[in-house]
Amino acid sequence: MTAELGHFALILALFVAIAQATLPLVGAHRGHAGWMAMARPAALMQFLLVAVAFGCLTHLYITSDFSVLNVVQNSHTDKPLIYKISGVWGNHEGSMLLWVLILALFGSAVAAFGANLPPSLRARVLSIQSLIAVGFYLFILLTSNPFERLIPAPVNGNDLNPLLQDPGLAFHPPMLYLGYVGFSMAFSFAIAALIEGRVDAAWARWVRPWTLAAWCFLTAGIGLGSWWAYYELGWGGWWYWDPVENASFMPWLAGTALLHSATVVEKRDTLKGWTILLAIITFSMSLLGTFLVRSGVLTSVHAFATDPTRGVFILVLLIIVIGGSLALYAWRGPQLISTGLFQPISREGGLLFNNLVMATATAVVLLGTLYPLLLDAIDGGKVSVGPPFFNAVFIPIMLPMIAVMAVGPLLNWKRGDWRAAVARLWPAMVAALLAAIAAWALVTDGPLLGIIGMALAAWLGIGTLVELSERIRLGREPLARSVSRLTRQPRAAWGMTLGHLGLAVTIAGMTGAGAWVKESIQVMAPGDTATLAGYEFRFDGASTGQGPNYATTMGKFTVSKDGGRAIVLTPEKRVYNVSGTPTTEAGIETMMSGDIYAVIGDQGTAPNGKPGFVTRLYFNPLVGWMWGGLLIMITGGALSLTDRRHRIGAPASSQRSAAAQAAGAD
Amino acid sequence: MRGRLIFLLPLCLFLVLAIYFAVGLTKDPKIIPSALIDKPAPEFNLPPITGGTGPGFSTADLKKGTVSVVNVFASWCVPCRAEHPEINKLAKMGIVPVYGLNYKDQPQDALAWLQKLGNSYTAIGADESGRVGIDWGVYGVPETFIIDGTGRIRFKHVGPIVGDKLETVILPMIRQIQAGGQ
Numbered sequence: 001m002t003a004e005l006g007h008f009a010l011i012l013a014l015f016v017a018i019a020q021a022t023l024p025l026v027g028a029h030r031g032h033a034g035w036m037a038m039a040r041p042a043a044l045m046q047f048l049l050v051a052v053a054f055g056c057l058t059h060l061y062i063t064s065d066f067s068v069l070n071v072v073q074n075s076h077t078d079k080p081l082i083y084k085i086s087g088v089w090g091n092h093e094g095s096m097l098l099w100v101l102i103l104a105l106f107g108s109a110v111a112a113f114g115a116n117l118p119p120s121l122r123a124r125v126l127s128i129q130s131l132i133a134v135g136f137y138l139f140i141l142l143t144s145n146p147f148e149r150l151i152p153a154p155v156n157g158n159d160l161n162p163l164l165q166d167p168g169l170a171f172h173p174p175m176l177y178l179g180y181v182g183f184s185m186a187f188s189f190a191i192a193a194l195i196e197g198r199v200d201a202a203w204a205r206w207v208r209p210w211t212l213a214a215w216c217f218l219t220a221g222i223g224l225g226s227w228w229a230y231y232e233l234g235w236g237g238w239w240y241w242d243p244v245e246n247a248s249f250m251p252w253l254a255g256t257a258l259l260h261s262a263t264v265v266e267k268r269d270t271l272k273g274w275t276i277l278l279a280i281i282t283f284s285m286s287l288l289g290t291f292l293v294r295s296g297v298l299t300s301v302h303a304f305a306t307d308p309t310r311g312v313f314i315l316v317l318l319i320i321v322i323g324g325s326l327a328l329y330a331w332r333g334p335q336l337i338s339t340g341l342f343q344p345i346s347r348e349g350g351l352l353f354n355n356l357v358m359a360t361a362t363a364v365v366l367l368g369t370l371y372p373l374l375l376d377a378i379d380g381g382k383v384s385v386g387p388p389f390f391n392a393v394f395i396p397i398m399l400p401m402i403a404v405m406a407v408g409p410l411l412n413w414k415r416g417d418w419r420a421a422v423a424r425l426w427p428a429m430v431a432a433l434l435a436a437i438a439a440w441a442l443v444t445d446g447p448l449l450g451i452i453g454m455a456l457a458a459w460l461g462i463g464t465l466v467e468l469s470e471r472i473r474l475g476r477e478p479l480a481r482s483v484s485r486l487t488r489q490p491r492a493a494w495g496m497t498l499g500h501l502g503l504a505v506t507i508a509g510m511t512g513a514g515a516w517v518k519e520s521i522q523v524m525a526p527g528d529t530a531t532l533a534g535y536e537f538r539f540d541g542a543s544t545g546q547g548p549n550y551a552t553t554m555g556k557f558t559v560s561k562d563g564g565r566a567i568v569l570t571p572e573k574r575v576y577n578v579s580g581t582p583t584t585e586a587g588i589e590t591m592m593s594g595d596i597y598a599v600i601g602d603q604g605t606a607p608n609g610k611p612g613f614v615t616r617l618y619f620n621p622l623v624g625w626m627w628g629g630l631l632i633m634i635t636g637g638a639l640s641l642t643d644r645r646h647r648i649g650a651p652a653s654s655q656r657s658a659a660a661q662a663a664g665a666d
Numbered sequence: 667m668r669g670r671l672i673f674l675l676p677l678c679l680f681l682v683l684a685i686y687f688a689v690g691l692t693k694d695p696k697i698i699p700s701a702l703i704d705k706p707a708p709e710f711n712l713p714p715i716t717g718g719t720g721p722g723f724s725t726a727d728l729k730k731g732t733v734s735v736v737n738v739f740a741s742w743c744v745p746c747r748a749e750h751p752e753i754n755k756l757a758k759m760g761i762v763p764v765y766g767l768n769y770k771d772q773p774q775d776a777l778a779w780l781q782k783l784g785n786s787y788t789a790i791g792a793d794e795s796g797r798v799g800i801d802w803g804v805y806g807v808p809e810t811f812i813i814d815g816t817g818r819i820r821f822k823h824v825g826p827i828v829g830d831k832l833e834t835v836i837l838p839m840i841r842q843i844q845a846g847g848q
Contacts, residue, residue: 326677
């Protein structure tokens, strides 16, 4: 009964969405206030209905109702409750339901908080949002129904993929989808603006918080995903340039560019056409990611069960949404007149440079991800473009951007003086030099990139602090006044400072872990020791045990450096009862200087002839900084979101123009 | 005019990409399961389940001139349990021999499973290592193949045969291949 209720609620949501996608749009075109007004209740209703559907599926999972195929395929009675719940979105059908739930959530948020939006803009935004939803409801109902029954019901389920039974991955998809789908807001606003033929500061002020919120979630999602890969895949790596990872990284790059160009639209009334295009591209990248993951056109470590009919459906959806919006852009885009002029060396110029680099980087990742597909399509054989391509192309593109990032915020709007800006950055230059020397002295045999990376991280980090101290006139006014300036900084300004600072910390982490990682693989019998990066790992043996739904072999390592404090690592190798799949749980100790990381593998024979285990030991320098930096970035974004300007939304000027428009429509 | 053309560029780029996607969709980047269709079944010679009775199962069994069905199953696979009554039903109809390919299973588990749910396979081959399954392109159990009298794979069904799948998919396909002559 619950399954049918959920299914029915989803069908109802489709019909509400169809109404919401058409009537307000027509109403806005004809100036029909009543039709426009129905968008808000419809959006709230839609959310309610999808929430019911989602609640029903969750209930089926919690109660282990094995008469539902989706539950059978992805659940098991022995599974801990948290994974019963996360199992809801740990599969194709359920994750699509989560997708539309979040889409409806954002739509209802506009309906609930959009009281001060011009009515026609609000109606159009909600209609576009709903138009996307219609496509996804049809997709779920026609090709991926999570409520399908299985008769006769088996006694138990197949269990969720053990790799997904992990706290990091339980929250990874919701975060990622809040990001992906959050960009639909910027998209809907962009399309609505194209239809209205008007982009102004008020529009940008509305788009920015939505984009920022989506960006924060996406950053968190990507961070969780890489953290999970780091400790669960057991290879010490944290980014594999896998198609699915790239699918989340491309919208992040484009979204970051959008965030910056929307600032220019808001402050300087220029770069309008570009910003609209970025908004379209950012959401298109989210949709493309969905297509790549679900259609089976590319292989990936975490591919969903693929189905060609789904692929065709998503491709058609993609062509309608992306093709349609780009056609609209080609038609209406030229009418967006920018008024603000600026010199190449200016704050706008810096932000434009950021945009160009981010767009190029997005294109590079897209090319690398799709290259196997493109080559296969022209019968060029099956190839795979791996990390070597991305590292060789992506990193050189990003280096100049990081260099400019410290300078940009010090430039004035409209016309800047780069000599003066660089002159003020002398502490950053000193820091970069010191970091390079330190990196070179500490890791004499490391790659050049390690030295460059550390120098850039120091340059950006200190450069950002220099900009902050300029803003509070540190040293040029009495300290008390500087401190008072510091406390009165708008939160949006803190967002920028923390965002850039976080990136500097992340770059340091990525450089350390990427360039200086140390690893060793060997067979160790109990009592054996191995030395890595100055740490002595003593293997104390392994014991077996039983988890809720798995059997585990837990190894014990005692690690110490120069006779100092002993650290105990307990990596596990688990074999899940139902699927028989083994997973690794790395034993990790995180320190400021890096992580010591141990993995226990299969049984083997040690060099001394005793029975032992294959062990992999790593020292990942500074790796924790990477996620720490992401946290700082997210904090910055969240702080910026609470800025008064965003909360209050559109300022008086747009109220005036809305009133003028309403008067004009009468 | 030039200004307008620039606004058209993103659309053009996207359309080119969409064409590639459309072509890409027609190709499977993984082992192409349909690649085996109309090809001779891979050569193999499997022993029976250790401790069980009956003969093993080899390629020769599939070349006896009659259409046959090969069902890939395992005791650890829950959908197999769901489809097993249908497999028994098909075997009892007597229109085709139904062979079992016991995939990556423990012998004692498999025997207990068959004891409990009934064993109506003509013969079972035990593929403990999963080596033969790889040759057959098995990527999830259960899978069911229909082989014509000359030992060529003519049809593959992925997933459990439950609901009306036996009547609407498997039986018509068997009849069609039987009628089509070998």
